[in-house]
Amino acid sequence: MNLRDAHQIRDAVNSGEITAKEVAAMALRRIEEANRKLGAFITCDSEKVLERSGEIDRKVKNGRLPLAGVPVAVKDNICTRNLRTTCGSRILENYVPPYNATVIERLEEAGAVIIGKANCDEFAMGSSTENSAFHPTRNPYDLDRVSGGSSGGSAVAVAAEMAPLALGSETGGSVRQPASFCNVVGLKPSYGRVSRYGLVAFASSLDCISPIARNPRDVALLLTYIAGRDRRDSTSVPLPVPDYFAEMSKPVRGMRLGIPREFFGEGLDPEVKSIIETGIRNTESLGCELVEISLPHTKYAIADYYIIAPAEASSNLARYDGVKYGFRVPDPADLQDMYRRTRSMGFGAEVKRRIMIGTYALSSGYYEAYYGRAMRVRTLIKQDYDRAFEKVDALLSPVSPTPAFRLGEKMSDPLAMYLSDIYTVTANLAGIPSLSVPCGFTKGGLPVGLQMLANQFEEGTLLRLADAYARACPVDAPPLKI
Numbered sequence: 475m476n477l478r479d480a481h482q483i484r485d486a487v488n489s490g491e492i493t494a495k496e497v498a499a500m501a502l503r504r505i506e507e508a509n510r511k512l513g514a515f516i517t518c519d520s521e522k523v524l525e526r527s528g529e530i531d532r533k534v535k536n537g538r539l540p541l542a543g544v545p546v547a548v549k550d551n552i553c554t555r556n557l558r559t560t561c562g563s564r565i566l567e568n569y570v571p572p573y574n575a576t577v578i579e580r581l582e583e584a585g586a587v588i589i590g591k592a593n594c595d596e597f598a599m600g601s602s603t604e605n606s607a608f609h610p611t612r613n614p615y616d617l618d619r620v621s622g623g624s625s626g627g628s629a630v631a632v633a634a635e636m637a638p639l640a641l642g643s644e645t646g647g648s649v650r651q652p653a654s655f656c657n658v659v660g661l662k663p664s665y666g667r668v669s670r671y672g673l674v675a676f677a678s679s680l681d682c683i684s685p686i687a688r689n690p691r692d693v694a695l696l697l698t699y700i701a702g703r704d705r706r707d708s709t710s711v712p713l714p715v716p717d718y719f720a721e722m723s724k725p726v727r728g729m730r731l732g733i734p735r736e737f738f739g740e741g742l743d744p745e746v747k748s749i750i751e752t753g754i755r756n757t758e759s760l761g762c763e764l765v766e767i768s769l770p771h772t773k774y775a776i777a778d779y780y781i782i783a784p785a786e787a788s789s790n791l792a793r794y795d796g797v798k799y800g801f802r803v804p805d806p807a808d809l810q811d812m813y814r815r816t817r818s819m820g821f822g823a824e825v826k827r828r829i830m831i832g833t834y835a836l837s838s839g840y841y842e843a844y845y846g847r848a849m850r851v852r853t854l855i856k857q858d859y860d861r862a863f864e865k866v867d868a869l870l871s872p873v874s875p876t877p878a879f880r881l882g883e884k885m886s887d888p889l890a891m892y893l894s895d896i897y898t899v900t901a902n903l904a905g906i907p908s909l910s911v912p913c914g915f916t917k918g919g920l921p922v923g924l925q926m927l928a929n930q931f932e933e934g935t936l937l938r939l940a941d942a943y944a945r946a947c948p949v950d951a952p953p954l955k956i
């Protein structure tokens with residue numbers, strides 16, 4: 475037994491071939507062995523994990539569970555009751571939530587075991603996991619390179635076989651990009667498909683809890699148990715959750731796939747481009763028809779996202795004031811001094827930058843010029859996609875213009891870091907589902923993911939295409955450096 479396949483583990487635990495406790499012990503051993511070098515986890519409470527898996531072993535005696543004993547790594551911005559949830563920030567370093575996020579409740583009911591809290595950029599702001607206040611997460615294919623981010627810990631936990639499943643979150647590419655950098659599958663669902671209750675807010679109109687696994691079928695399994703309406707999140711949609719496995723059993727032959735011209739322009743690394751082009755040709759041999767498409771407002775996407783996301787963040791992060799929870803500076807002179815020094819010491823540089831950009835964009839006299847205009851551009855970006863999906867079933871593109879970059883390479887240049895989100899943020903702005911599926915490796919041994927995008931609530935279409943693709947074109951991965 476290994477920790478690669480959630481279906482296999484679930485079946486083995488249900489049939490009594492292995493116990494949930496044995497699976498958990500295996501995952502804990504692997505974390506113990508690999509985490510020191512990779513930095514994928516912030517918190518891992520082995521006692522709790524073993525206790526919890528023992529509970530599952532007692533439960534499966536009375537009947538099968540859909541995620542029996544399956545270890546799940548959880549990004550550290552998703553609240554877990556009695557288990558520290560830091561958001562990768564000093565300001566929440568000792569925060570222990572008194573409640574579970576809806577997704578955690580649902581996963582535990584299905585028999586999953588939360589194996590640990592995965593590292594991330596502080597408050598999910600970043601594209602490399604270097605903005606974590608604790609340590610960066612390294613790429614298991616090259617320890618000098620980033621894992622991607624902000625859900626780098628979650629992607630690496632799956633890539634380095636510490637857990638077969640992980641939850642990340644997306645506001646602007648934070649699951650697809652690390653999935654692409656680490657050779658795993660990451661799906662950002664449609665906005666509203668999964669409850670945000672218990673996900674620490676970054677930009678509420680964009681945030682999405684998103685599943686990660688080694689293959690599309692396991693992503694479908696995880697999505698099945700986290701998706702659906704939740705009365706505690708009024709933005710979760712009251713639509714039934716489709717049977718993703720039935721969707722995946724339908725043929726892909728005859729599907730029409732759009733290639734958005736704007737996703738292949740300046741800045742795209744030639745090696746990434748050629749790997750993606752091969753991936754696109756592969757879909758043709760699966761019987762799909764390719765159509766060239768234009769998404770003309772893509773050029774405004776980075777500017778648009780980096781107004782809207784910081785604006786919402788500046789408002790959401792106002793709650794970390796040292797009064798209600800989290801870090802508070804000792805011996806303040808007065809209330810103002812307490813606020814000022816708590817926030818100065820508690821937040822890292824990138825979070826402060828976002829709060830400043832966002833506060834400026836929302837300030838009186840500038841609101842219309844920045845936030846108001848950005849929201850109108852967001853509509854134009856959404857309309858580009860509406861038009862595209864009148865013609866095609868899905869779109870194909872790169873996830874990121876480059877493979878995993880070196881640690882430190884973009885840390886002194888925030889704009890360069892922001893620009894690496896160019897192909898991912900439009901899906902978030904439009905609210906549509908999108909995934910990254912392994913596509914190939916560069917000559918230097920770095921993974922490259924292929925991005926697939928579909929219309930709102932068409933996760934089934936995406937999973938069908940990704941599953942057919944992953945089966946027909948398995949990627950031959952070099953050994954991990956760990």
Ligand code: GLN
Binds near residue numbers: 645649
């Ligand atoms: N890299 C983007 C940012 O820094 C996206 C982050 C995310 O999706 N959480 O905002």
